[in-house]
Amino acid sequence: MNEAATELLNRLRDIAPNIIIKKDATELISDVDIELLTAYIVKQYKDEKGLVVLDKNKLSSIIESIKSSKPERVEVLNKSYRAEASEIEAEYKIYNTKDSYCNATANDFVSYFRSRLFKIRDKILRNNLEIRNELVNINSIDNYASGRTFVTAGIIRDKRDTKNGNITITIEDETGSINAIIPMNRGNTELEKDARYLVNDEVIAVKGKLISKDLLLVSNIYFPDTSVKNKRSEDDIYIGFLSDIHVGSKLFLEKNFRAFLSWLNSKDENSISGKIKYLVISGDLVDGIGVYPEQERELSIADIYLQYRYLFDLLSDVPDYIHIFLAPGNHDAVALAEPQPPLPEDIIREFKNAADNISILPNPMYISVHKFNLVGYHGASIDSMIKSIPGLSYDKPAEVMLQLLRKRHLSPVYGMNPVIPSAEDNLVMEIDPDIFHTGHIHKNDFATHKGSILINSGTWQAKTIYQIKLGHNPTPCNFYAYGLKNNNLVSMDFSGEYR
Ligand SMILES: [Fe+2]
Known part of the structure; x- marks a missing residue:
């Protein structure tokens, strides 16, 4: 033998x-x-x-x-056709540089939250021209007389509703804490709307009047937020977005995914297939093993290495002029707490050796592509945001993303989804993203906000029994691609043919 x-x-x-x-x-x-x-x-x-x-x-x-199973190359009559994207050099930068780790001591938590405060207050909020000259530390207020107006910033330690319908928050910085009352139902709709979106542990600035020794009456809330100028690339190329492929699940829609790969290889000069230069894949690459009770019943491949082997076989059909950015999610074979490290060497070795058109990255990934800043995040905190903010829902993930962007933090509420309290908070969005991409809840959606495009790329897995129970409404096999020259978001539906 x-x-x-x-x-x-x-x-x-x-x-x-x-x-x-x-x-x-x-x-x-x-x-x-x-x-x-x-x-x-x-x-x-x-x-x-x-x-x-x-x-x-x-x-x-x-x-x-x-x-x-290898995709067919569909020829066009014009023999001189060459994919436009194949003529263009990949041009990208990866900003993830540090690993996140901690010993879970009290000091780690203090450093973690201080890092969050310093990054958001000092590097982002202080750039807001409206407040930069007025911003004071909380202990300065000790010397202020009642009636004085000022701006301060801190982490929201606690948010609660009062008996008469107002909202009270306690905010804290490195010098102290103060209670602040936000008047509701007075017709000041912007303030009231902003107040409803506040969550514990986020960093904000507030403007208000001191009404007693340690109570502030809030008139304005300032989120760190973002604002970017519309960029356009000279090159007519697209970034494609994938997430939640779930290879190894019986519900992975393999035929549809192969149809997508065939399209990516098709030489159709009337479609954008030849203009896709990058693929960003933000997590749940495979279904994993033991992610939830009795998952093995729903697996077609019950071995984690073989799940990845199968995934990489599929990805080997991506044309080699397309650069792939690949990061894990909560179903992948890495620690659950965020930031999640890149896939381990023993899983990726073979594929990485065979392909130099791939970057194996952590979750979240902070990159720039042809000068477009891109944050790719799997999206575990979308659950905690929906639980924390009335009005947000699984049907509109882009609205949740918009709130994450305004807060400039990928998982602002601490303790509802696993996060590493490392000395440095690497979930702060330090770069202003032109493009913000998530997955996780299997529902395609998009929005624009102050020059940024927000994209949730859905899934390639059919609806699971668990999702049906939760009332989720997945949109499998919709592929989104964003044009860097024309700023168009293109949606391609691969759900029909093989369902
Ligand atoms: Fe998923």
């Missing part, structure tokens, strides 16, 4: 001992990627009860299906 066949038998013995290969079929096993072949066999026969015997016929049809 040849070496490759022995390796395949060993793998199957470990992962799926009910699958055996007939001796005369083993001669077919040469010149085949064994890890991939294992993934295909396991995916196809995992659910069969009892012993599965693969003879020559069955094995050759699996090997054939691996080969034939």
Whole structure:
């Protein structure tokens, strides 16, 4: 028996001992990627009860299906056609430089929140011309007489509704804390609207009048927010957005995803396929193992390495002139707490060696592409934002993203989704994003805000029973791409043909 066949038998013995290969079929096993072949066999026969015997016929049809699964290149009559994006050099920068870690001591928490305060107050809020000269530390107020107006900034330690319908917040900086009352139902709609969006642990500035020794009556709320000038690239190229592919789940819509890959390879000069220069993939690349109780029942590939092997086989069909930025999500094989590290070396080694058109990044990723700043974040905090702010919903993720952007923090409410309280808070959006991308809740949506485009790229997984129970409304197989020359967001629907 040849070496490759022995390796395949060993793998199957470990992962799926009910699958055996007939001796005369083993001669077919040469010149085949064994890890991939294992993934295909396991995916196809995992659910069969009892012993599965693969003879020559069955094995050759699996090997054939691996080969034939490669996307077709659709030719056009114009033989001189070349994808526009293939003529253009990839031009990008990656800003993620530091790993996040902590020992979970009290000091770590103090450093973490101070870092959040200093970054947002001193680097962002202080640039707001309206307040920069008035901003004072909270302990300065000790010397102020009642009736004085001033601006201060801090972290919201506590937000509560009062009996008479107003909102009270306690804000804190490194020098002290103060209570502030926000009058509601007085017709000051902007202030009231802003107040409803406040959440614990975010950093804001407030303007108001001191009405007693330690009580401020708020007249204005200032979010750090963002504002960018519309950029346009000379090159007519697009960034494509993917998330929540969930390879390994029985509900992964593989045929639709392959249809998307075929389109990406199609030489159709009337479509934008040849203009896609980048793919940003923000998490839930695979379905993972043990992410929720009894998940194994919903898996078509119940081995984490094989799930990634299958994913990378799919991604190997992305044309090599397209640069891929790949980051994990809560289903991936990395620690759950954010910032999540990039996928580990043992998972990516083989793929990375085969392809230099990929950047394996943490979640969140902070990058720039042809001078467009881009924040890619899987989106775990979208859940905590919806729980914390009445009116936000799973049907409109872009509205949630807009609030994250205004707060300039990817997970402002501490303690509702796992976050690493490291000495430096790396979830502050220090760059002004031209493009802000998330996934996680499987619902396509977009919005614009002060020059930024906000995109949730949906999913390639069909609706799960868990989502049905939660009343979620996923929109599988809608691909969004954003044009850097024309600032157009293009939506391509791959959901129909194969459902
Ligand atoms: Fe997901």
